Amino acid sequence: MSVSVKNLTHVYAQGSVFEYTAVKDVSLEVGAHEFIGIIGHTGSGKSTFIQHLNRLLVPTSGTVVINGIDINQKGVLMKDIVKRVGIVFQYPEYQLFEETVYKDVAFGPKNIGFDDEKIDFYVRESIELVGLDFDKVKEVSPFDLSGGQKRRVAIAGVLAMKPQILILDEPTSGLDPMGRYEILECIKNMNKQKGICIFLVSHSMDDVAQYADRIMVFNEGKLVMFDEPSKVFADSGKIKEMGLDVPQGKQVLEALKSRGVNVDTSAYTTEDTIKELLKFFKKNGGNNV
Amino acid sequence: MFKDITIGQYYPTDSIIHKLDPRTKINSTLLYIIFLFVVNNLWGYMAAFVFLAFVVTLSKVPVKYILKGLKPLVIIITLTVLLNMLWTPGNVIFQVWIIKITDMGINNAVNMGLRLILLISGTSIMTLTTSTLDLTDGLEADIKKVPLVKRIAHELSMMMSIALRFIPTLTEETERIMKAQKSRGADFESGNVIARAKSLIPILVPLFVSAFQRANELAMAMESRCYHGGENRTRLKQLKYKKRDAWAYILVFAVMAALTATRFLPAVNLV
Ligand SMILES: Nc1ncnc2c1ncn2[C@@H]1O[C@H](COP(=O)(O)OP(=O)(O)OP(=O)(O)O)[C@@H](O)[C@H]1O
Ligand SMILES: [Mg+2]
Numbered sequence: 148m149s150v151s152v153k154n155l156t157h158v159y160a161q162g163s164v165f166e167y168t169a170v171k172d173v174s175l176e177v178g179a180h181e182f183i184g185i186i187g188h189t190g191s192g193k194s195t196f197i198q199h200l201n202r203l204l205v206p207t208s209g210t211v212v213i214n215g216i217d218i219n220q221k222g223v224l225m226k227d228i229v230k231r232v233g234i235v236f237q238y239p240e241y242q243l244f245e246e247t248v249y250k251d252v253a254f255g256p257k258n259i260g261f262d263d264e265k266i267d268f269y270v271r272e273s274i275e276l277v278g279l280d281f282d283k284v285k286e287v288s289p290f291d292l293s294g295g296q297k298r299r300v301a302i303a304g305v306l307a308m309k310p311q312i313l314i315l316d317e318p319t320s321g322l323d324p325m326g327r328y329e330i331l332e333c334i335k336n337m338n339k340q341k342g343i344c345i346f347l348v349s350h351s352m353d354d355v356a357q358y359a360d361r362i363m364v365f366n367e368g369k370l371v372m373f374d375e376p377s378k379v380f381a382d383s384g385k386i387k388e389m390g391l392d393v394p395q396g397k398q399v400l401e402a403l404k405s406r407g408v409n410v411d412t413s414a415y416t417t418e419d420t421i422k423e424l425l426k427f428f429k430k431n432g433g434n435n436v
Numbered sequence: 437m438f439k440d441i442t443i444g445q446y447y448p449t450d451s452i453i454h455k456l457d458p459r460t461k462i463n464s465t466l467l468y469i470i471f472l473f474v475v476n477n478l479w480g481y482m483a484a485f486v487f488l489a490f491v492v493t494l495s496k497v498p499v500k501y502i503l504k505g506l507k508p509l510v511i512i513i514t515l516t517v518l519l520n521m522l523w524t525p526g527n528v529i530f531q532v533w534i535i536k537i538t539d540m541g542i543n544n545a546v547n548m549g550l551r552l553i554l555l556i557s558g559t560s561i562m563t564l565t566t567s568t569l570d571l572t573d574g575l576e577a578d579i580k581k582v583p584l585v586k587r588i589a590h591e592l593s594m595m596m597s598i599a600l601r602f603i604p605t606l607t608e609e610t611e612r613i614m615k616a617q618k619s620r621g622a623d624f625e626s627g628n629v630i631a632r633a634k635s636l637i638p639i640l641v642p643l644f645v646s647a648f649q650r651a652n653e654l655a656m657a658m659e660s661r662c663y664h665g666g667e668n669r670t671r672l673k674q675l676k677y678k679k680r681d682a683w684a685y686i687l688v689f690a691v692m693a694a695l696t697a698t699r700f701l702p703a704v705n706l707v
Binding site for chain 1: 447449609612613615617618620622623637641642645646
């Protein structure tokens with residue numbers, strides 16, 4: 148499942164006073180099993196961009212090709228697109244509507260025509276994947292769950308459709324640290340074990356730095372960078388100019404460096420930062436600097 | 437699909453019509469609607485049309501916007517025209533099977549069609565040039581003049597302003613939920629009537645849930661800021677008539693008089 152986007156532009160409310168170009172001339176290629184992080188300040192066009200990947204929005208100009216098929220071509224069925232590309236929206240818990248968790252998760256797979264046996268299997272699998280106890284929640288009304296549990300059910304509802312490309316728009320916003328970690332680990336596992344291509348939109352630089360193979364940086368509708376985390380976060384001045392920041396670990400290292408401590412600031416994940424600091428303390432015999 | 441709804445939509449620009457006191461606009465629109473029903477021949481509609489065209493030009497709102505407001509009502513207008521055409525007695529002009537078209541029928545249909553179009557465009561011009569805040573302020577001031585309901589004037593206008601305020605929020609929400617369900621393979625476009633009605637459940641349930649939740653939160657937020665209705669409330673922005681409002685009223689009265697006068701012109705019969 149490769150994704151290839153060429154010269155994608157999206158204009159909202161074209162021809163009215165409210166006309167606004169939200170995505171400007173974006174081109175990119177993504178391979179089958181990549182984990183892509185998407186960052187950009189509020190209103191930079193991230194959500195608008197991802198909605199083109201399953202034809203919820205039709206490009207004003209440009210093309211979106213998934214697995215060799217131009218999805219905006221005539222004759223391409225929406226059903227066949229959503230089978231392959233799953234989107235979990237911001238605050239997906241608002242999409243729950245069924246009487247029971249089981250039925251809600253089964254809604255997607257049923258729509259795309261899976262048979263009952265498959266549905267049963269995938270529903271159970273996805274509910275367990277997102278860290279819920281299938282037998283405990285299956286008969287519960289989704290409205291009786293806590294916010295974090297609802298979020299998981301909503302994500303499971305998309306996973307159960309077995310997409311080969313999974314797009315998540317800020318899946319962890321408003322969750323507690325443990326919940327964040329569990330959901331991100333679950334996404335990572337799907338990428339590593341099942342080879343699902345992931346697009347993760349996030350406002351947490353730490354999360355994308357840690358999990359993504361490559362990072363897309365949006366600024367005012369343009370794709371200004373698309374590279375590995377180490378390169379994206381290499382120039383912290385440039386990142387800050389766009390209203391973003393570097394991961395916290397790197398912030399610590401840079402702060403130390405600016406105070407005259409001789410550390411290497413190239414680490415960008417928390418883990419590497421700790422390693423770098425330990426290395427530094429060892430070199431200095433563990434004494435205070 | 438929801439972008440076509442222009443009722444309650446405000447077109448922000450700077451024009452003399454925008455600057456008029458909201459009461460002037462509301463009262464004039466009311467008068468205009470009443471007199472559209474006083475008018476009984478083509479001369480009258482022509483006069484009303486000229487007046488409307490004049491106001492639209494002054495308001496600097498593109499004609500496109502007003503036409504867009506008519507679009508969702510095309511069905512109602514067509515239906516009215518057809519019913520009038522088919523069910524009015526008179527001299528039969530031509531007849532197919534049991535369908536008789538009469539001269540009176542055609543005249544009635546044209547009259548009703550024009551009346552509806554003029555009525556809707558006239559009202560759209562008011563909402564397009566008045567922000568919802570001004571609109572409800574004006575309404576509140578107007579309702580205060582009505583004997584029986586004046587005690588609940590503030591409540592009524594507050595309810596209306598909340599309702600208007602939530603139209604865009606709810607349409608946005610609907611669109612968001614629709615997108616989420618479409619991504620889960622929901623299909624709103626095919627199937628028979630029952631299948632389509634059923635396909636709305638995944639939208640309506642979350643929509644109602646969130647609407648009630650919003651209403652609850654809003655009520656809580658208002659109460660925690662000690663909101664308690666109209667009594668003793670003062671306002672930051674007092675409505676005040678200006679000179680231009682006087683001119684507007686004079687013009688409107690003159691036009692209404694002219695509209696009444698057209699009744700006495702010889703009727704133009706189309707056939
Ligand atoms: N339906 C719409 N109609 C008109 N303009 C829109 C619409 N949706 C979004 N926009 C505008 O397009 C721009 C990009 O919005 P988008 O939702 O893609 O941003 P984002 O990067 O996802 O932001 P956030 O981080 O806040 O989610 C914004 O300026 C927004 O106001
Ligand atoms: Mg967004």
